[in-house]
Amino acid sequence: MDQTAAIHAADVLIEALPYIQRFAGKTIVIKYGGNAMVDDRLKRSFARDIVLMKHVGINPVVVHGGGPQIGRLLERLGKESRFIGGMRVTDTETMDVVEMVLGGLVNKEIVSLINQQGGRAVGLTGKDGGLIRARKLQRTALDSLTDEDIIDLGQVGEVSSIDPAVVHMLDSGDFIPVIAPIGVGEDGDAYNINADLVAGKIAAILGADKLILLTNTRGVLDTEGTLLTAVSAREVAALIADGTIHGGMLPKVECALDAVNSGVKTATIVDGRVEHAVLMELFTDQGVGTQIRS
Ligand SMILES: Nc1ncnc2c1ncn2[C@@H]1O[C@H](COP(=O)(O)OP(=O)(O)O)[C@@H](O)[C@H]1O
Numbered sequence: 001m002d003q004t005a006a007i008h009a010a011d012v013l014i015e016a017l018p019y020i021q022r023f024a025g026k027t028i029v030i031k032y033g034g035n036a037m038v039d040d041r042l043k044r045s046f047a048r049d050i051v052l053m054k055h056v057g058i059n060p061v062v063v064h065g066g067g068p069q070i071g072r073l074l075e076r077l078g079k080e081s082r083f084i085g086g087m088r089v090t091d092t093e094t095m096d097v098v099e100m101v102l103g104g105l106v107n108k109e110i111v112s113l114i115n116q117q118g119g120r121a122v123g124l125t126g127k128d129g130g131l132i133r134a135r136k137l138q139r140t141a142l143d144s145l146t147d148e149d150i151i152d153l154g155q156v157g158e159v160s161s162i163d164p165a166v167v168h169m170l171d172s173g174d175f176i177p178v179i180a181p182i183g184v185g186e187d188g189d190a191y192n193i194n195a196d197l198v199a200g201k202i203a204a205i206l207g208a209d210k211l212i213l214l215t216n217t218r219g220v221l222d223t224e225g226t227l228l229t230a231v232s233a234r235e236v237a238a239l240i241a242d243g244t245i246h247g248g249m250l251p252k253v254e255c256a257l258d259a260v261n262s263g264v265k266t267a268t269i270v271d272g273r274v275e276h277a278v279l280m281e282l283f284t285d286q287g288v289g290t291q292i293r294s
């Protein structure tokens with residue numbers, strides 16, 4: 001490294017210092033969307049960001065999705081994916097695939113990536129330690145439904161309660177929890193829950209400082225495709241009403257609002273297709289993406 005590059009590296013570290021001090025000892029929930037798990041290089045960069053956070057004294061908690069990965073396996077099995085209001089219609093057969101892909105393939109891949117970078121990750125679904133209690137999502141909870149859309153979403157769940165004991169235990173042992181969004185009903189049945197909604201609830205119950213949602217757009221965009229760097233609850237309502245926010249962005253903004261209204265200091269939607277998106281959001285003066293304000 002020549003001297004200019006060395007000075008630049010030192011400047012970057014110094015810029016990060018106040019943020020490292022501010023977040024030390026705090027919990028930060030990172031939602032890693034299936035659409036942000038694009039290629040091996042990006043996945044490794046994500047894992048390195050998480051390990052770095054842990055090493056500077058932050059408690060990262062990863063909640064992951066895997067919608068595209070579920071879709072690909074369903075396709076191989078000859079089953080079509082159907083979404084209503086951003087939620088996958090989940091019959092019993094689909095639920096088996098969801099549990100295998102989220103709790104198995106995707107969860108263990110993330111655990112393994114973090115561990116390869118020197119972290120100590122432990123993978124969980126909401127069934128482990130009774131972490132995520134769920135109930136069947138009632139159709140009325142989906143505001144965007146029209147009468148024609150009213151069909152049974154099957155085993156799609158919503159969070160009824162979170163028992164964070166297992167997460168606290170892992171944090172205190174210096175492990176990094178990696179959580180798949182599967183909930184358990186009173187009858188022991190599995191429920192498929194949108195990962196954004198789980199991330200929001202977990203951030204709230206843990207009293208997290210920040211919720212970072214990694215996805216495949218730069219953040220919330222307006223009708224011209226311009227990035228909105230910050231949106232309030234009122235602006236979000238208007239953007240939903242005029243259709244600017246739709247599909248997969250709906251649960252994202254809803255859970256972000258829910259989190260900030262429940263005491264999480266900031267919720268940000270950022271582009272997970274950019275290397276080190278998490279570090280840029282946390283440790284630089286400019287930040288990235290869209291911040292959701294209460
Ligand atoms: N106003 C908006 N701004 C940005 N993206 C939007 C907007 N409205 C809808 N979307 C869609 O939401 C998608 C992100 O949600 P989703 O596909 O569920 O991602 P993830 O897998 O990360 O949860 C974007 O790729 C985009 O197609």
Ligand SMILES: CC(=O)N[C@@H](CCC(=O)OP(=O)(O)O)C(=O)O
Binds near residue numbers: 064067098157192248
């Ligand atoms: C009910 C529901 O839609 N569940 C999601 C769970 C995974 C998820 O949320 O994945 P992303 O974050 O990658 O979108 C699904 O089945 O796709």
